[in-house]
Amino acid sequence: MRFIKDLYLSNRFFAALIACGLLFVIAFFIPVLFIPAKLLFAIFILLTAIDFISLFSIKEAFFSRRFMAEKLSNGSENEIILYLENKYNFSVNVKVIDEIPHQFQKRDALFKESLKKGQTKKLKYLLRPVKRGEYEFGAINIFISSIIGLARRRFRFEQGKTVPVYPSFIQMRKYELLAISNRLQEIGIKRIRRIGHSSEFEQIKAYVPGDDTRTINWKATARKSSLMVNNYQDEKSQQVYCIIDKGRAMKMPFEGLSLLDYSINASLVLANSAMIKGDKAGIITFSSRISSVLKADKKPVHLQHILELLYNQRTNYQESDYESLFANIRLNINQRSLLVLFTNFESRAGMRRQLPYLQRLAKHHLLLVVFFENTELEELLDSKPENTEDIYLKTIAEKFSYDKKLIVKELNQHGIHTVLTPPSKLTVNTLNKYLEFKSRGLI
The missing domain is CATH 2.60.40.10 (Immunoglobulins)
Incomplete structure (x- = not known):
């Protein structure tokens, strides 16, 4: 047989x-x-x-x-x-x-x-x-x-x-290796000039070529009869929370991946980068209720905890409850933190329903709202209409695209930082914003 x-x-x-x-x-x-x-x-x-x-x-x-x-x-x-x-x-x-x-x-x-x-x-x-x-x-x-x-x-x-x-640990390792070898510019991560200094003073040391002349300590220089400079270190152990919306709007697919999966992959990279820089990283997922909360930490084993938590996240096709999100954050996060909210607003009306809760979060924390451009509309926006139906469809597409820009403007007017990004560039644009906050001393 x-x-x-x-x-x-x-x-x-x-x-x-x-x-x-x-x-x-x-x-x-x-x-x-x-x-x-x-x-x-x-x-x-x-x-x-x-x-x-x-x-x-x-x-x-x-x-x-x-x-x-x-x-x-x-x-x-x-x-x-x-x-x-x-x-x-x-x-x-x-x-x-x-x-x-x-x-x-x-x-x-x-x-x-x-x-x-x-x-x-x-x-x-x-x-x-x-x-x-x-x-x-x-x-x-x-x-x-x-x-x-x-x-x-x-x-x-x-x-x-x-x-x-x-979640994409290959992407995470790629960013980690490029960061170690100072080659992040190759994938679009910008070099951002540091504005001012961290408030955390470390030591006074002898001047060496390349040190910032603005940090010269003239009193110490006079005592030592040689140039001495103040040495500062980056403020560390700041909390960075990636908040992932699992509502039905995040099920939309682009190039095979849903917006939820793009957000999960970007959260993993951002959390790893924050921990490398000495900050604490945490994860919150929510939809109609709070799904999971992982407290911010920076221990080496914490990255594996993040990976295991993100592995099991699924959309439940329900409306996201921002009120319960605000209540949970106020209850569990006492220290001022960077909150990176991955969500998607398709209309100004949808954003305005959640705006009061976003304003309250921004009052107590540094809030960054990350949402997505609809790249599927680009071909329609670039096409030349040939009949009345094409004109109608292109007009609707232009309205959707313009609404996204108005959402960014309105959120910025209320002191809420935003990133409007194509899904494929989500990780790069989010990392750039995080590094910008670090350079400006906002966190």
Whole structure:
């Protein structure tokens, strides 16, 4: 039974069988062809037997394995490696079908290779998940054929493997490495000139070329008879809270990812960056009620807590309750903090309903409201209308786009900082705003 399950006949087998059958039919009318037909059929049977024996004579004649990370990164390209090893004593043709999770809706994970005797090879391909959760990988199906090519033998490896998809830790690590190597400008992070100094004095030290001459301490200079400067350090241990709206407005998808997933990925990067700079990072998620609160901290293990919390967040398609958000923040956050609110306002009326609560938050904390441009409207805004319906649609699109700008202006008038950004640039624009606040000494 095992032999039958793993045996597959190729197109070449059926083509040869049909050719023999046709030759026998023709030989019925032309008897002289009967002997060549029998000879050809005998050769066909012999080659088929040789092919079967060569493929099935060795029990473990091939090996394959899938190499991948223990968890995948949402919204990022994740590398999958398939290792192939030919243990036959002859060259084989290999067809590889990897059973990838159904969430990708891909049926083309098919690879064709040729491996010589004892040869190994690695196949690489990329997967980009757009939803968090558990992904089930199936088996690696290997179909082996010899140079004769009349039959194939199937091997199955790695049968069933569940892999979790977490918020984009690949993106987080990328920003972290670029920050360490001072290359953040390559991805749009601006160098922002520091205005003034932190109020936290550290020490008086000898002047070295490159120190800010405005920090010269003239009294200490007179006592030491050499230039001395005041040394300041950045204020640390400030609290940064990423507040993620999980209401129905955040379910809107752009390039496969929902606004909620964009916000979760940006929150992870921002929290990690804040902790690197010595600040404390916390997370609050809410919709019709407060879903989860993770107190701000900066311990190394805290990043893993953030990752685990963000992994399970889902929209519930309900209206977000900003009143309960305000009440929870007033109750649980006593120290003045930076609140980065990831939400989405599609109309001025929708924003004005929440404006009283945003004003109250801004009174006690430094509030940054981050919401999204509708990039799907860009093509419509740039198009030339050809009929009345096109004019109507373009007019509506322009109104939506203009309303977003008016929302920014109105929030700024009430002392609320804003970032209006395309979803694809959310992380960069949010980080730039955080660094701007740090440079201005606002937090």
